[in-house]
Amino acid sequence: MNAQTQITEVTSPGETREMSYAEAIRDAMTIALDRDPTVILMGEDIGTYGGAFQVTLDLIDKYGPERIMDTPISELGGAGVAVGAALTGLKPIFEFQFSDFAALAMEQIVNQAAKLRYMLGGEAAVPVVFRMPAGSGTGAAAQHSQSFEAWFGHVPGLKVVQPSTPEDAKGLLLAALADPDPVIVFEHKLLYKMKGQVPTGYYTTPIGKAAIRRTGDAVTIVASAIMVHRALEAATKLAAEGIEVEVIDLRSVRPIDRDTIIASVKKTGKLLCVYEGVRTLGVGAEISALIAESEAFDYLDAPIQRLGGAEAPIPYNPDLERAAVPQVADIETVARRLAKGEV
Amino acid sequence: MTVQDNIPFAIRHFSPAALREALRKMHLIRLFEEGAEESYMRGLIHGTMHLSIGQEASAVATCMELTDADKITSTHRGHGHCIAKGADVGRMFAEFFGKETGYCHGRGGSMHIADVKTGNLGANGIVGGGLPIAVGAALTAKRLGRDDVTICFFGDGANNEGAFHEALNMAAIWKLPVIFVCENNKYGMSTPAAYATAVPNIADRAAAYSMPGVTVDGNDFSAVAEALHIAIARARAGDGPSLVENLTYRWRGHSKSDRNRYRTKDEIEDWMTRDPIARFRAELIAHGVLDTAEAEAVEAEAKQAVADGVDFAKASPAPGIGDVTKFVHAEVAA
Numbered sequence: 001m002n003a004q005t006q007i008t009e010v011t012s013p014g015e016t017r018e019m020s021y022a023e024a025i026r027d028a029m030t031i032a033l034d035r036d037p038t039v040i041l042m043g044e045d046i047g048t049y050g051g052a053f054q055v056t057l058d059l060i061d062k063y064g065p066e067r068i069m070d071t072p073i074s075e076l077g078g079a080g081v082a083v084g085a086a087l088t089g090l091k092p093i094f095e096f097q098f099s100d101f102a103a104l105a106m107e108q109i110v111n112q113a114a115k116l117r118y119m120l121g122g123e124a125a126v127p128v129v130f131r132m133p134a135g136s137g138t139g140a141a142a143q144h145s146q147s148f149e150a151w152f153g154h155v156p157g158l159k160v161v162q163p164s165t166p167e168d169a170k171g172l173l174l175a176a177l178a179d180p181d182p183v184i185v186f187e188h189k190l191l192y193k194m195k196g197q198v199p200t201g202y203y204t205t206p207i208g209k210a211a212i213r214r215t216g217d218a219v220t221i222v223a224s225a226i227m228v229h230r231a232l233e234a235a236t237k238l239a240a241e242g243i244e245v246e247v248i249d250l251r252s253v254r255p256i257d258r259d260t261i262i263a264s265v266k267k268t269g270k271l272l273c274v275y276e277g278v279r280t281l282g283v284g285a286e287i288s289a290l291i292a293e294s295e296a297f298d299y300l301d302a303p304i305q306r307l308g309g310a311e312a313p314i315p316y317n318p319d320l321e322r323a324a325v326p327q328v329a330d331i332e333t334v335a336r337r338l339a340k341g342e343v
Numbered sequence: 344m345t346v347q348d349n350i351p352f353a354i355r356h357f358s359p360a361a362l363r364e365a366l367r368k369m370h371l372i373r374l375f376e377e378g379a380e381e382s383y384m385r386g387l388i389h390g391t392m393h394l395s396i397g398q399e400a401s402a403v404a405t406c407m408e409l410t411d412a413d414k415i416t417s418t419h420r421g422h423g424h425c426i427a428k429g430a431d432v433g434r435m436f437a438e439f440f441g442k443e444t445g446y447c448h449g450r451g452g453s454m455h456i457a458d459v460k461t462g463n464l465g466a467n468g469i470v471g472g473g474l475p476i477a478v479g480a481a482l483t484a485k486r487l488g489r490d491d492v493t494i495c496f497f498g499d500g501a502n503n504e505g506a507f508h509e510a511l512n513m514a515a516i517w518k519l520p521v522i523f524v525c526e527n528n529k530y531g532m533s534t535p536a537a538y539a540t541a542v543p544n545i546a547d548r549a550a551a552y553s554m555p556g557v558t559v560d561g562n563d564f565s566a567v568a569e570a571l572h573i574a575i576a577r578a579r580a581g582d583g584p585s586l587v588e589n590l591t592y593r594w595r596g597h598s599k600s601d602r603n604r605y606r607t608k609d610e611i612e613d614w615m616t617r618d619p620i621a622r623f624r625a626e627l628i629a630h631g632v633l634d635t636a637e638a639e640a641v642e643a644e645a646k647q648a649v650a651d652g653v654d655f656a657k658a659s660p661a662p663g664i665g666d667v668t669k670f671v672h673a674e675v676a677a
Contacts, residue, residue: 040486071513072509076509077475077509077513078509080475080509081475081479081510081513083475084464084480084481085479087464088414089487090483107506108472111469117671117672119457120446120450120455120465121447121449121451122669122670122674123446123460125673156671157671180673181672
């Protein structure tokens with residue numbers, strides 16, 4: 001089955017237009033800025049420079065520096081200003097240049113944004129969106145290539161999404177903005193130039209809902225972000241051998257779509273988790289555990305397999321960098337062994 | 344020098360009713376905290392708490408000119424700020440007792456006491472946590488074209504956090520209506536500000552961020568009120584932030600675990616002779632704002648409010664244990 005036909009959740013029927021992932025994010029922000037005067041964008045070099053990855057591009061020309069606010073290089077303070085603004089009536093979209101830099105702002109994200117509603121007994125809301133360019137593959141080495149989904153996914157009060165397509169990049173960002181609580185959007189840097197059909201106008205992609213990108217009965221692969229595309233490529237190769245792999249695009253790390261994953265594993269009896277973050281204590285560990293605890297456990301015909309990032313910082317050398325995160329061949333090999341009962 | 348010059352700013356500037364209310368709030372803070380301390384000893388309050396006894400003038404004088412539209416961010420030593428901003432002590436006691444009727448429905452306790460409806464965005468368990476948040480609140484006011492201001496309370500300990508420097512810089516470059524109010528009580532837990540801070544006065548830091556910085560006697564109600572009057576007028580006029588440093592002293596230890604090994608009994612007793620409440624009360628009587636009997640009535644009123652507040656808290660229901668995850672996210676309408 002063609003993967004494209006499986007992309008669901010288009011809530012705006014009507015026209016689509018081809019856009020890159022970065023353009024789709026910009027389209028979402030443009031729509032948000034037009035729809036709601038309380039929406040502001042904040043971040044380092046998002047104005048005239050257009051953002052480190054040119055995602056905000058020329059938005060400053062249309063909306064001006066009051067709504068497209070360049071911040072000083074002050075991740076902790078900048079994130080905190082966004083939290084305080086959200087607490088008092090604005091809807092800030094705060095861009096980190098690289099998700100790695102969010103480590104400087106953990107205090108405001110984890111201790112403040114995530115907990116204010118709870119600590120104040122439901123009397124406060126922090127509707128802030130943090131955009132975080134993430135992932136490896138750009139040759140930027142250890143401090144510009146990490147995948148922190150599991151870190152933030154471990155914090156009650158946060159929602160964490162990882163779009164893998166232009167359509168979802170737009171829909172999930174608009175959903176994040178409509179959400180009354182803080183949402184972290186991990187954008188994969190290698191996907192910014194990827195093109196796809198994107199509905200025009202306003203729509204949201206539901207947070208907490210996975211998407212089945214390809215159906216199959218031999219093995220379930222749960223992947224996110226760039227790994228969805230690598231899993232689909234592996235699945236195409238395996239299909240030539242008669243092995244039909246089901247590929248689930250996780251889309252949301254917190255909350256996680258248990259039902260879709262459990263239903264798929266009950267059908268295939270085999271599970272492979274593929275994620276870019278460090279393998280140990282990562283997103284795949286949570287998915288494995290939720291299957292082990294669910295009724296799908298009885299349907300398993302093989303041990304659950306995980307492919308994740310190496311137990312090392314992301315290295316600079318391109319061959320080492322590739323070796324540090326799952327590649328198509330790795331996915332193909334493990335999925336084939338699972339399908340053939342070799343695990 | 345005219346007679347007028349000898350009259351303290353606060354007496355000249357505020358109505359007798361406002362001054363009477365300020366005295367009531369100062370007594371209320373002192374009595375509330377003594378009541379909380381007693382309830383803690385009796386086991387009615389668990390966890391810990393950070394008392395501001397001795398710092399009442401700073402809290403009340405700072406908030407004199409604020410309306411409910413103005414915001415404050417507070418600290419782990421925030422009971423006084425909360426009362427100064429207009430909170431009800433019954434709901435505060437209820438919060439400390441962990442009750443559903445508390446300001447945070449029993450989820451926050453002393454360290455997260457807040458009253459968003461009167462503009463108190465909350466105490467904070469993280470030193471320096473409220474500084475950038477206050478700048479964000481001021482940004483909202485400016486973007487939405489409102490003239491409200493934000494008061495950012497913090498202690499001397501917070502002035503060495505990175506968040507302090509980032510927050511002051513951003514408030515200055517964007518000319519935001521925020522006033523940074525440092526309550527310098529000489530110690531960050533046990534560490535003397537004089538040891539931990541490279542400048543003699545924390546207000547000196549203001550120069551690095553091109554904003555006015557002033558150090559005042561934080562136990563002198565009128566001096567604090569005057570400094571804030573100037574800073575608030577500047578903020579409302581769109582001229583940007585200020586830093587005000589109130590020199591004060593906490594009579595009690597940092598928290599319930601403090602053995603007071605880092606300061607002397609003499610030092611504590613010396614500061615207790617500079618009681619900001621007794622001083623303000625004497626000033627009001629000396630200038631004929633009220634007489635001794637009226638001052639006693641104000642104190643009695645505060646005493647009654649504290650007694651009623653404890654009764655309210657005791658009689659209030661606890662949250663249901665099934666509600667442990669309630670308030671993590673907004674409840675979505677079905």
